[in-house]
Amino acid sequence: MATHNDLGRKGEAIAKAHLEANGYEIMDENWVFGRAEIDLIAYKNKTIIFAEVKTRTGNSFGEPEDFVDARKQRLLADAADEYIYLMNHQGEARFDIISILYDRNNNYTLKHIEDAFWPSAT
Template sequence: MAVHNDLGHRGEAIAAQFLMDKGFRILHTNWLYGKAEVDIIAAYDRYIIFVEVKTRSSTDFGQPEEFVSPSKQRRLQWAAEGYIYQAQYKGEIRFDIVSVLFDMRGRYTVRHIEDAFWDF
């Protein structure tokens, strides 16, 4: 597996633990709907939350969360529609981003952006 994939998997594990520590209940990780993947689907309060995790080892090209493009947002929204339909869910949803940024020593910082986008 490529190094960037390893970094991404580490970031997703860190993000899941971070969310659980905040009281989120993880429902699914790496949930697939067609060709779209949702990194984490969680429940918190009265919401189902679709979480995109972005992990980087530097900010040379921008912050990790800046890499959630409009096309990625559309794919996440499409996958969310599929999940809502399959689960017959009638409540509220939101889209969050969790960014994980590693430094040269392997330490990391986590940033959680709630309700990161909404065009649904």
């Protein structure tokens, strides 16, 4: 398996542990709809949270969260709409980004950006 895939899976495991430690219930992991994959789907306070996890080993090309571009946001929104429909969820929903940045010593910083974006309908 490619190293970047290993890093991504490691980041998703860290993000899942972070959410659980903060009272979120994990509903699904790596949920796929069409061409979109939602890394983590969680639930807290009657709100479904669609979390995109970005893990990087450096920020010379930008912060990890900078890689959730408008195209990715639209794909996530389409998948989220389908998930909400399938679950018949009547409450709130939001999109979070969990950014994990490793340094040279294999230490990481985690940034949980709540309500990071709401894709516009285009």
